[in-house]
Amino acid sequence: MESDKQILLIFQWQPQWVFLLLHETPPAGARFESLTLKSIEKRVDAAWIPSDATLAIFVAEFQGYDDHLIYVRIVQAMAMLRSQYPKREVRGLVFFLESRFDPDSDPWREFVQVIYLDEALEQLSRDQPDHPMVAVFAPLFASSEEVLETEAAECYNRLDSPELDRASVAGLQEVFVSWLMQRLPFKGAKEIEEMLLGKLPDIRNTRSGQDLIAIGVAQGIERGIERGIEQGIEQGIEQGVKKGREEGIDQGKLVGQVQLLESLCHSIPTMEAHLRSMSVEQLRSRLTELRNIFDARQS
16 A cells, blocks of 8 residues: 555644654644755655754654665665754654564664554554544554444544644545555445545546545635635625635635645645645745745755
8 A cells, every 4th residue: 555655744744743653742843844865866755954953853764665775764864964964963763654664774773763653553542542643544554444444434533633723634534535445445436435424525536547535625716615605694695706716716826836836846745635725824834935945945
């Protein structure tokens, strides 16, 4: 099953979950992004370089398949970051999907913190069984397809947690369904929809022709119209629809600009469902952030 990209997205949306698995208090402002080290032209899955020089720099790799050079890559990335920030602590993390993917390479392993996601999530499920991180990974780690079919709806609904922002909920639900369909390839979209108790808002087809359920996706103009109509209850239907169209068009343009800049910055593209669930203000903030990254790399 495809997992590395989705795991990165999960921890981008909820960076505090990384520190939960490390049994540490999350620092304020933690945010993980993919990073290209220009000096060696290598990309690392995720890094966080805090503006506060007293905090450690984190670099992380997510590994769901055999790779005997994983420790060499992470230590190399740590060394390059240390050379760029000679007075800063640099911490390397490797998240293995399961322990069987760990090549256990000495002496490099001594410099890196290792987390086996299957074991860490099993412990979390005992300590906090209702935690949404346990729920989103259920399609990967359920003991059998039968168990997954029985528990899928409950796990999916747990992702709609009041502790999470709406954009994260939409993204996590999309990842959940993507993994669910990979784990249960013999089930079609209609069966998956019924399994999740009709919770899914939309059904589409992938390029390969397989059924894919898109979660939390609403076209920008449609969302804008809906918001406009809600305002129109107080201000008049005609004015509301006009407002909705304008907001939807603005959102659609911002989504396209964000996707373009993510490509130019060589950043892992954010899933479209996640972008379209963001407000116009959130999209503008993300666009400003990407422009700053792009400008810094050009200087």
